[in-house]
Amino acid sequence: MPRFKVPEVTVERLSIYLRAIKNLEGDEILSSQELADLVGTSDGQVRKDLAYFGEFGVPGQGYRIAKLKQEIRHILGLDSTWGIAIVGIGNLGAALLTYPGFKREEFEIRAAFDRDESKIEKVWRGIKVQHVDKIPKVLSERQIKIGVITTPATSAQEVADKLAKGGVKGILNFAPVRISVPKEIRLKNVDLSMQLETLSYFLRKLT
Amino acid sequence: MPRFKVPEVTVERLSIYLRAIKNLEGDEILSSQELADLVGTSDGQVRKDLAYFGEFGVPGQGYRIAKLKQEIRHILGLDSTWGIAIVGIGNLGAALLTYPGFKREEFEIRAAFDRDESKIEKVWRGIKVQHVDKIPKVLSERQIKIGVITTPATSAQEVADKLAKGGVKGILNFAPVRISVPKEIRLKNVDLSMQLETLSYFLRKLT
Incomplete structure (x- = not known):
């Protein structure tokens, strides 16, 4: 190392x-x-x-x-399997639940959560959506160490707190808002528009 | 420069x-x-x-x-506005249509396409979904220079060809497959699982 x-x-x-x-x-x-x-x-x-x-x-x-x-x-730590939970089963969460890159031996989606009653109990590729209040319990039972936040900005901090309580070591945050986590948790904010900005640079050169 | x-x-x-x-x-x-x-x-x-x-x-x-x-x-070329089209209005495409980072003055989603008749004519935040066959015509009419591919892997190449015909300068490809484009078009492949791999590295160190 x-x-x-x-x-x-x-x-x-x-x-x-x-x-x-x-x-x-x-x-x-x-x-x-x-x-x-x-x-x-x-x-x-x-x-x-x-x-x-x-x-x-x-x-x-x-x-x-x-x-x-x-x-x-x-x-990269890819010689073992990471258990993952996705929180927020809107369009982005659903997209990730079925995204091929998130379904590999290194990464295993083991739980999905939402707060919307109409989404709970629905099954996506074998994963049943559960209520966000169950996050801490399910995470520790299922050895889930990575939480992915795909909620609206307004719920992201509350979800991060629940993920922390459930013992995650890392959080991937797609919600467009800054959240804070205990210092022992690694937080990675993902901004999909950065990809557009990089593309914009290279197109600009060609004009 | x-x-x-x-x-x-x-x-x-x-x-x-x-x-x-x-x-x-x-x-x-x-x-x-x-x-x-x-x-x-x-x-x-x-x-x-x-x-x-x-x-x-x-x-x-x-x-x-x-x-x-x-x-x-x-x-970065962000002092002008780029017209964008999103092709493939499944979960990921719908997520991007409503993603705050994709709705800024620098980037303007001007069109959305799908091949599924049940999705066509639906309106997402003011954008009406049109049939993929209309890509070349709509892109040149609406001055769209960036195409975002969020289709399944099997349709990505066909869509890229239509985007090229429509005169895009850049393509952001979220489909998990390699596509080829004419050399004057800048292609950026986005792999959302790379974010997980980076996170995995930092978590591994903490174990």
């Missing part, structure tokens, strides 16, 4: 590297330049990112793909 | 910087260290990111906030 604090962007790039090599043959060796080309970054950036986590390359050649996949998965 | 190719992560950080200073007083001066602290990166990273775009700091002090906002908005 790294001796220095690893920046979040480095961690995000590990996730991008992993995606880029996912379907490559494990026996091959990939140079840092080749990996850089696959994801559109520089050779130096790849080497710097991976150097945080020690040496696992083949000196002078690059990285054996199978080993690289295994190491990145290990670094 | 920059003399060198600017990495996508730098552009993403500009978007993060802008969000961090949005509610700060315009008259104040912010040092690169203060900006770094706001977003959880390093002083050097901030200076390096901004240096791509020339000098707009106050020498020896930092950046005047009003000027910094204006410059970043300009760099």
Whole structure:
């Protein structure tokens, strides 16, 4: 494990590297330049990112793909399964419940919550929606360590408090509002419009 | 405009910087260290990111906030309005149609499309869903330059082709599949599970 604090962007790039090599043959060796080309970054950036986590390359050649996949998965904590709860089963919550990237061996949606009585007891791909008041109980019973908030802004803080009470270690917050959580919980705010802003930059250049 | 190719992560950080200073007083001066602290990166990273775009700091002090906002908005192409179309009005498409971050002066959703007859003619926040076959015509009529794909994987390529025919400059693809577009179109694939992977890393460290 790294001796220095690893920046979040480095961690995000590990996730991008992993995606880029996912379907490559494990026996091959990939140079840092080749990996850089696959994801559109520089050779130096790849080497710097991976150097945080020690040496696992083949000196002078690059990285054996199978080993690289295994190491990145290990670094990202993807060699075990995270139990997930989604809170707020509006359009976004429902989209995530059925999103293929959220249904993998590393991430297992184990519970869904809403406060709207008309949504409770409905079943989405095998997950029954329960009342938000049950969050603390269900989370500890089902070993759920990640909470995803997809409620309107007005409910997000209350939900975060319940998730904290249920013992989550991390929260992914899609609600467009700042929430506060106890310092032992890792909070990640997701703003989908950031993707539009990045696109806007590159389009602007082309005009 | 920059003399060198600017990495996508730098552009993403500009978007993060802008969000961090949005509610700060315009008259104040912010040092690169203060900006770094706001977003959880390093002083050097901030200076390096901004240096791509020339000098707009106050020498020896930092950046005047009003000027910094204006410059970043300009760099990101957010000083004009982008017309947007959303294709695929399932849960995710409907979520984006009503997502606050997608309804700002910089981004204006001007059209929504689906192929499912039961969804066509329905109105979401003032936007009437139209049949996907109308994409090329509506896009050129309504000056829509960004297409957002929220269809299932199986329809994504066909939709991308229609968007290209309609003259978009950029595509944001949420469908979990690789699509190809003409080289003059900028494609950005969005994988919502990357956010989970980043979170997983930080939780793993705490265990």
